[in-house]
Amino acid sequence: MNSTSKKLANICEVDRISDLPDSLLIAILALLPIKPAVRTCILSKRWRPLCESLPNLDFTDGRNPGIHFIDFVDKFLMRRPNNLKIAKFLLECYRGDYYRDRVNEWIMNALGRDLKEMHLFFGSQTCMNWSKIYFDMCTSVEVLLLSGKISVEIRENVTLSRLRVLGFDHVTISSYESIGKLLLNCPVLEDLIIVDCEWLTGNSLSICGPVLKRLSCCLISYDEVLRTLIDTPRLENLKIGCYTGGDNDILFKLNLPFLKIAEIDIWDEMGKGVDCVFGLLKQINHVKILTLPDSTVEILSLAYDDNGHYEFPPFHNLTELVINVNECFHETLLDDFLQNSPNLESLKFPQGLVSSCFHESFRSSWGWSQSRVPKCLSTHLKTVYIRTFHGIYDELAFVKCLLAYGSALRYVAIEISNLSIDAEAWQELLNLQSELTTCKLKIIDKNETCSLLLVYHKVYEVNFL
């Protein structure tokens, strides 16, 4: 190409990018993962020093730390000029035992640089310490996520005025009460995650957040009695999991008027917890999307053994129900839900329609009260997803019922759990598929990548997507 056509094609003839100011080149490098960003130091003299000013540092020891990793972090963190800020600091240590002391130094250094975001994962045999003084240094931090073998000392009287997202995942926390005190000093917190942590003492967890929007709280307390109080008037998204053995108790201080999405995961080994689950459902019955894991479904099913003196709350706003099954559940539970959800549009069964017990006499499956078809089925229900479909009689009966009564249905997706499904069942599904006019029945495999087609008893995979 001659120079004229090159100009027309807008191809760069000379190095113009190196004329850009440092700040813009660094902004470009900041968008790359750290390893390629650092490798640009060998492009030219101009580029060599740029990677030392990267605003986001992301270190993963990759399970094989060695001296190279430690040297690298030292270079980019410890030997960085003092006045150079860091925006994000992500550190994942899978073999933290080897350099635990260095980690404490790195955290102190990073926090001292007007840090906005810190993610720390520490995997090792024994815990590392997240000392109180780290909280003192977190005044500029907006996102703090700690996970793994970290023993967290909570500082109770420092205001974290910028903190929007806080997460404790599998860490050890001194006491339940200390979290309550910490949260009182987080005025702008919007996201809180407390999952599977170990607690040393305490029996009262108080989660208060005047502007908290999303709460994901999973508490395992087998030994102690735990009282949980949730005071989050602006909550939109709630995921709560806990064990209700004995007197464990969850209380919401006020209604959650803005709540739209909820997942309630309650489990219990001793056949208790019905009160707890029904109590929770009554307080969140205005949600739009509700997910029930299998343990909660089991507990709800116990209510039927008690001759049903539990009143099912109405779910007027519910548009999507995700319901999981595992070992056993009561057959009319789903029907009760549907009867009380007049505006339901989407129904999802991530673990299928039948329990994992295959012996017919022990198996649970969903049934209908044939006397009254749930209103939502004929007026609102548009989509149904069924996973792990085995093709047995009960499942086919359920699907037929759905299709027969579902005048508003537009899309049903059935995932076949294994391809050796009974040929008769296949034929039934295909017959259903061909008879449908307003509704589309899609039969898919596990990866949702293709539709399955049966021709002369042989299964072909056809890529439609």
Add this chain to the structure above:
Amino acid sequence: MKKLKFIGNPLLQSREKINMSSDKKWLTLKTTEDNEEFVVEESVAIMSNVIKNMVEDGCASSVIPVPRVKGNAMGKIIEFCKKHTEESDEKVLKEFDAEFLNLGPDALYDLMVSANFLEIKVLLDSVTTKVADMIKGKSSEEIRNILKIENDLSAEEIEESRRENCWTRQE
């Protein structure tokens, strides 16, 4: 001779002329390098923090001089700002940006420098992301080719850098 440009659909020009007397505020931006003038709505122009500050401080007269930005770059910038002021659908904007930034490196640098100077964050972020995407996953040789960077490092300097950062070569 001055060129007066209306940014927008030429068929709507007459309607726009009528609208000029209504309560929409209009500004004239003049690129001092090549004396091109652009008439834009104030709401579009203030996507530039620099112009926004001038308007708020009250020191913007009817014609705002814009140094360091060439006429054709200014035209493109106004096109971008106009679209981002009018459209709120994320998907549509994403498609527009992809099409809009389908430019060679030269034009991209011009945009970057101008967006940086005029402090238009949305545009600067988009162009920066585009350039980063161009070099993502490429080897040093490939990056030098794409960006036309001349390697002026000695073999020893390269070796030293490689040794210091050898962790980046591990997976």
